[in-house]
Amino acid sequence: MKVTARQEYSISDTTMLMEAVVERENMRKAYARVMANHGAAGVDNMPVEDLKNYLRVEWAATKESLLNGTYKPQPVRKVEIPKPEGIGKRTLGIPTVMDRLIQQAIHQVLAPIFDPDFSESSYGFRPGRSAHDAVLAAQQHVASGRSWVVDIDLEKFFDRVNHDILMSRIARRVKDKRVLRVIRRYLQAGMMSDGIVEARREGTPQGGPLSPLLSNILLDDLDKELERRGHFFCRYADDCNIYVRTEASGNRVMTSITRFLEETLRLRVNREKSAVSRPSKRTYLGYSMTPHREPRLKVAEGSVRRFKKKIKEVTRRGRGRNLRRVIEELIPIFRGWMQYFRHAKVKGIFEDLDKWIRRRLRCILWKQKKRSPARARMLMKQGLTKERAWRSATNGRGPWWNAGASHMNEAFPNNFFESLGLSSLLKEHLRFQRPS
Secondary structure: OOOOOOOOOOOOHHOHHHHHOOOOOHHHHHHHHHHHOOOOOOOOOOOHHHHHHHHHHHHHHHHHHHOOOOOOOOOOEEEEEEOOOOOEEEEEOOHHHHHHHHHHHHHHHHHHHHHHHHOOOOOOOOOOHHHHHHHHHHHHHHHHOEEEEEEEEOOOOHHHHHHHHHHHHHHHHHHHHHHHHHHHHHHOOOOOOOEEEOOOOEEEOOOOOOOOHHHHHHHHHHHHHHOOOOOOOEEEOOOOEEEEHHHHHHHHHHHHHHHHHOOOOOEOOOOOOEEEHHHHOEEEEOOOEEEOOOEEEEHHHHHHHHHHHHHHHHHHHOOOOOOOHHHHHHHHHHHHHHHHHHOOOOOHHHHHHHHHHHHHHHHHHHHHOOOOHHHHHHHHHOOOOOHHHHHOOOOOOOOHHHHHHOHHHHHHHHHHHHHHOOOOOOHHHHHHHHOO
């Protein structure tokens, strides 16, 4: 029986999945996705732009090795990036472009097998679902009277995944030993750093197309356990919140689910970061909530700090640059941030950020004029009287103070920055709130 990537699969027809993986249309889609994602080179230093020519020469032999079960992935390249809060680093494993292509092809075949049976409360890395869906569902759980949250933090989840447990979960539905073998080889592929390959005995490195699906397959056991117990929860990848009515029940759930995760799935719960608390005191996927009975979503404090850090990085480079260029660099950051936080209903933070950002830009303008006469001329050009311009230019105060002073606000009002293309975060927020 010929199996293609477009068929619906059941346990009875998963003994020939490798044929579906290497099928022409499936590989074409995988190639298009890898090229669209671009991404960094792996240990072989081959960029995605070279993949097409490489496939012309090597694909026949690679396909044969996949079909006969002898294909061996290359090690992943170790890359460390700062964590969002700036404390510690997150380790990524970047596969070669060829291995990314194969992983993507495997993902496209496995996802239709596993995804239909995933929990309705699982939102991460699934088609038609997003972080916004998870946040809105969490808000509904709290509004229904479940005003306590069991916030479980899995310590270095992607680094701690037990290979044997994960493979046993995959083997429940996949019977093609060649597919199982190549997935295990991907899990065990070494990680290269400074020319030295380090063997991996646990974990599924972040950075490859297959890792998100594998994480959902493993954590589906957690979802099913929570459903069996009748809990209301939201899970996005390894970020899981369970909503309960009382603190006492929250403590019981924390104890029992921690035991399940550590004993059954061999994962480690970070007890310092996990907590039973009010949702208004916790952060979920960058959002928080107000403490009202009908909670409103708001931007979490940590998200504001990270946003400000990005803005500071851009505006610090502003000295000596045309202000319009600085604003052009800020615009995509603004758009992405506002798009993600469009469900926030508390508008005060957007108003405060607008004021802060414009002050940062006025500070650039003040610093660009290093001498008092140049600052006075700048202020006069913007309409201030000669007397006031000179008094302001020679006040002896620092750039940040002057950036917030009335003379700079009058010389460079809000509409000055709007004329350069800088949109107001508050206006964008209000636009998102209008009914479509």
